[in-house]
Amino acid sequence: MSQPYRLAGRGRIDVSQPLTFSFNGRRLTAFKGDTAASALLANGIHFCGRSFKYHRPRGILTAGSEEPNALLDVDRGNGRRDPNNRATVVEVTDGMTLRSQNHYPSLETDVGALNDRLSPMFAAGFYYKTFMWPKAAWTRLYEPIIRRAAGLGSAPDRPDPDRYVHHNATCDVLIVGLGPTGLAAARAAAKSGKRVIACDEQAEPGGALLHDATSTIDGLSASQWVAEAIAELDTNENVILLPRTTAFGYFNHNHIALAERVTDHLANPPSGLPRERLWQVRAGEVVIAAGSHERPLVFADNDRPGILLADAIRTYLNRYGVAPGDRTVIATSGASAYQTALDLNAAGREVRVVDLRLAEDCGAELEAAKTAGIEVFNAHTVVGASGKKRVDGLLAAPIKPDGSVGEPITLSCDCVGMSGGWTPAVHLFSQSRGKLTYDTQRDAFLPGASVQQEQSAGACNGAFALDACLREGARAGAEAVGRATDAPPLATAPTFTGFQPVRVMPSSADPAKTRAFIDFQNDVTAKDIKLAVREGFESIEHVKRYTTTGMATDQGKTSNMNALGLVAGTLSRELPKVGTTTFRLPYTPVTFGALAGQNRGDLFDPIRKTPVHAWALQRGAKFEDVGNWKRAWFFPEGRETMDEAVARECLAVRERVGLFDASTLGKIEVVGPDAAEFLNRVYTNGLKAMPVGRCRYGLMLGEDGYIMDDGVVARLADDRFHITTTTGGAPRVLAHMEDYLQTEWSDLDVFLTSTTEQWAVIAVQGPRARDVIAPFVTGADLSNGAMPHMSVRTCDVCGVEARLMRMSFTGELGYEINVPASRGLEVWEMIWAAGEPHGMCVYGTETMHVLRAERGFIIVGQDTDGTMSPDDVGLDGLVSKKKADFIGKRSLARPDLVADGRKQLVGLRTAGDAIRLDEGAQIVDEPDHPKPVPMLGHVTSSYQSAALGHPIALGVVKDGRARLGDTVHVTTAEGFTTAEIVAPIFIDAEGVRVHG
Secondary structure: OOOOOEOOOOOOOEEEEEEEEEEOOEEEEEEEOOEHHHHHHHOOOOEEEEOOOOOOEEEOOOOOOOOOOOEEEEEOOOOOEEEEEEOOOOEOOOOEEEEOOOOOEOOOOEHHHHHHHOHHHHOOOHHHHHOOOOOOHHHHHHHHHHHHHOOOOOOOOOOOOOOEEEEEEEEEEEEEOOOHHHHHHHHHHHOOOOOEEEEOOOOOOOHHHHHOOOOEEOOEEHHHHHHHHHHHHHOOOOEEEEOOEEEEEEEHHHEEEEEEEOOOOOOOOOOOOOOEEEEEEEEEEEEEOOOEEEOOOOOEOOOOOOEEEHHHHHHHHHOOOEOOOOEEEEEEOEOOHHHHHHHHHHOOOEEEEEEOOOHHHOOHHHHHHHHOOOEEEOOEEEEEEEEOOOEEEEEEEEEOOOOOEOOOEEEEOOEEEEEOOEEEOOHHHHHOOOOEEEEOOOOEEEEOOOOOOEEEOHHHHOOOOHHHHHHHHHHHHHHHOOOOOOOOOOOEOOOOOOEOOOOOOOOOOOHHHOOEEEEOOOOEEHHHHHHHHHOOOOOHHHHHHHHOOOOOOOOOOOOHHHHHHHHHHHHOOOHHHHOOOOOOOOOOOOOHHHHHOOOOHHHOOOOEOOOOHHHHHHOOOEEEEEOOEEEEEEOOOOOOOHHHHHHHHHHHHHHOOEEEEOOOOEEEEEEOOOHHHHHHHHEOOOOOOOOOOEEEEEEEEOOOOOEEEEEEEEEEEOOEEEEEEOOOOHHHHHHHHHHHHHHOOOOOOOEEEEOOOOEEEEEEEOOOHHHHHHHHEEOOOOOOOOOOOOEEEEEEEOOEEEEEEEOOOOOOOEEEEEEEHHHHHHHHHHHHHHHHHHOOEEOOHHHHHHHHHHHOOOOOOOOOOOOOOOHHHOOHHHOOOOOOOOOOOHHHHOHHHHOOOOEEEEEEEEHHHOOOOOOOOEEEOOOOOOOOOOEEEEEEEEEEEOOOOEEEEEEEEEOHHHHOOOEEEEEOOOOEEEEEEEOOOOOOOOOOHHHO
């Protein structure tokens, strides 16, 4: 199929590789290297979308990432579909399907266009005024309608089939942007031999030089110079070039986030490649060479399809070999647009120029246009455009010496290129916390003093001439690596620069009857901006939110400066007094997939497995998720239910011996001369004088005096401790300790190291525990006298260096064997084989819970809820009365923590020991009390005890310890049942068994 607007012999596309794609069901052709925008224009298609509010016809406006209009739904096949893609950056692949958005039933016939006719009703802020009444209508009427109308495209309804990865990198210099400035900076920096990463959002480096058909650099054409620069950088092993990569966020300490599009330009990407790669780069120095954005002109009906930015036309013409029209009018208030007119003229296209400036205010650009025979209308304004689904005429009028506007004339055309000047892309500089300064001569906010190790160069720094860009780039690249710029300035042809700022093109028309658009996507007009100011919104941030200007997907790149200038003019203020809106990341949209990386599906929460996991799996274990860990829950035999399996496991531990995998416990190594003093301040009980070789149960509070975590503290040497935490609390506890060590007690000489994954922990519990492990232990005496309860020894177990702790969470004689994780399974299997003759049973977490509850041991986070003090759970004896201070000590004296009526941990037994209570069930005194019924507390743990032959439960009850023997009522699915408050220890209250 023919492409009527394709120009033979022009552009950088590969005409030897034709492609087919479809747009709204229409089959079209393109070439390798085309974007969706260039391919549509080559096929004569300008009208490709509808605006958000008024559903007005919209066409392609730009040629870059700032595109606000041409947003397409892109289907790359195999379920790879996503909405709101900018046609200007989507690279066409063979078989690609493109669809326009935000219309019904079709692009050409859209019922939503009724909004355009009703636009007087939808002035700025109409939603704030309209949807306030009647109040009840919001939920039932307004909200559903607004939610259905919100958004532009429809979200995919299938899982994303692509893969995304994250990559961390460091470099001496990061260069953002590879136009003339960035390439010059990269070449200068690369000469030092230091590591350089240079990225550019386009498919290939070169920036504006890729569509510059006239400039020369040191005698080379622009394209030849770019090719030479890339070849030089490609052969340098210290340089990484990243095309299709956008720097979208600048964080503290020169941390830059980059989004690399790896395979979107491939029709059939290799299975091993990710779709996108998120780079997190830490750079010694950053050179920002992000360029600038051309400003649209604001005049009546400036949004018609076929009206583009002037430099976009030049890009399509010279880079893609596409003339967006046969008869083009260039409307401008500056010099750079003349180059577009000259290039169109050289390509044999009819072109005229309407320039707001007087002829005497123009320079070489006007002379060049006249020499080429281009008709120029100086001192003319644009007062309107005609056409609906494509522009067919531009209304230009002379500006009289007194400033009034004369009679308009219609310039017939099928394309308009507009240029209101240039706005430096200062987004990343602003994100780096650098302060902007306003430059009156350039009518732009420019980078001021840098806060981080950064420098801006080229057009983003206000240098619009090619020679200035190259000079600033070379200087910035050299300075970034600590070198002087030793190369002489590059010789270039003169560049047309300079413009006359204009907020709204002068017009004699009634402003109330015309609509001159500032934010194209959100249908914000100059009239809306003025209305917002008139209604009292003077802060630019308030104007932005009231009108939604700058809130489109381009985030104000094409609209903000015009909006700022209009607000300043309406308020009769200097533009710097108005300021700017916040340049928030991302610079351009970033997919959720890139941000999530591999953290999706089964990898969303990485699964952590103990060294014994595979063994447990083979034994038929059922698992539960505890944080990120997979923990063996119970080990059913045959057709056993969970209750039956747990009962068997519990009796085996109580009567013989059980084997339990405790590897998931958090473990932290605390080392240093002040380690004992540090832990003495962290825990409530006294640890400073604890002898080497002993262990203590430690209770940790937050600053509020509430229980935060618990665990065992084992002293291995005078300056070394091994502490354990709850499985889920390990990261929180380590962060808590580091916080105090670094901010409150930085004078202490202590080092903290997480060792959770270093050690496998094998718990052997039960009356025969010593008999099972004794043959394997060398270097430690296991007798009661030599190694009493709560002792630790460094010895060998099964020939493996181990930390052997005599401790118990079951109330039985017990040992916990800590061995390197790499040897954990080996030691486990040897102990299992030795234990089987003793009737050993492997047990899981559910049995562990039952055994600890029978003995009255709490689990932090289950029997506590973040508001429990040590006294509440019967552990006041662990609070040292001798220590001067510890974390949370002062809070324990708070009136509310010592007041009567606090909930306290108790045991609960149902009448006749018949009913197992539900965890979380509420406890009351009088179930028949009028509602609301006063609550005494709730059940925290509830189990069937095989050893006792009846259910047991723990709970918290107001003044519970004073109510032992009282009967209370507990909620059930059927109503209430009675329960007796008892002591929270059900087995071996004297603690005889644990001593063996």
